[in-house]
Amino acid sequence: MSARRLDQLLSSLGYCSRRDARDWLKAGRISVAGRVEKDPGVKPSPAAVRIDGEPLDHPEGLLLLLNKPLGLTCSHEPREGPLVYDLLPPRWRARNPQVTSIGRLDKETSGLLLLTDHTELVHRLTSPKHKVPKIYRATTDADLSPALIDTFAAGTLVLDGEKEPCAPAALRLLGAREAELTLIEGKYHQVRRMFAATGATVLTLHRASFGPLTLGDLAPGAYRELTPAEQAALSA
Ligand code: URA
Secondary structure (H helix, E strand, C coil), X not given: CCCCCHHHHHHHCCCCCHHHHHHHHHCCCEEECCEECCCCCCCCCHHHEEECCEECCCCCCCEEXXXXXXXXXXXXXXXXXXXXXXXXXXHHHCCCCCXXXXXXXXXXXXXXXXXXXCHHHHHHHHCCCCCCCEEEEEEECCCCCCHHXXXXXXXXXXXXXXXCCCCCCEEEEEECCEEEEEECCCCCCHHHHHHHHCCCCEEEEEEEEECCEECCCCCCCCEEECCHHHHHHHHC
C-alpha cells in the first residue's frame, strides 16, 4: 500500500475523520517513532505510529475467516440488516477501503466466509479465472439419486436464466437427502439452483471450506484472523 498522510491513515483505519485526526495531532496524542508528531501531512511507516501510546489497529489490513450464522446478509446496506458486518467492531466497520466479503453467502446459508479490506484479494479470489474449490453441505426435501453425481460432473447443466452450463462439480452423497457439493465457480444461488434444476429443493446449506481453508471449531458468529500459513496457502 502506498504511503498515506498521517491524517488520512488514521481516518482510513476507522479511528476518526481527517478533521478529528488533525485535532488529535494538535493535542499531542500521536507519536511517530517515539516522538510527538503534529504535522498531518507526514507519511510515516504505520508500524511506527502510536495513538495515546497504542500501536495502530491492523494498519496493513484485515483478512478474517468468519463462521457466518444463519439470518445475516452479506451486504453493507443497513436496510438489508442484520448484516454480517454487524459482527465486527465499529472501528473495523469504519475502515476505508471497506471490509467486504470475498464472494457472498445467502442470508439462509451458514459457514465459511472470508472478510477483508484487501480489494485486490477480493478481485483475485472472486475472478472466474481463479477457480477456488468451495465445499457446500446441503440437505434437500427429496431423495437424491446417485445419477446426480454424473449429472453435476458432466459440466452440461444449464441453470434457469443462464446461457453457459455450470462447470463440472463433484457431488458426494452423504445420506438419502444430504450431500456435499464442490464448486469451482460462484453463480448467484448456484447450489440451490443446481439442485432445483434436478427437482430437489435445498432445505439447509452450509459452506464447509473455501480453497485450503476450513472452519475447524470456530463457533457460528465467531471470526478469527488467517494464520500466515493460511494466507500463503490462499495466495498459492
Ligand atoms: N450457493 C447458494 O445457493 N447459496 C449460497 O449462499 C452459496 C452458494
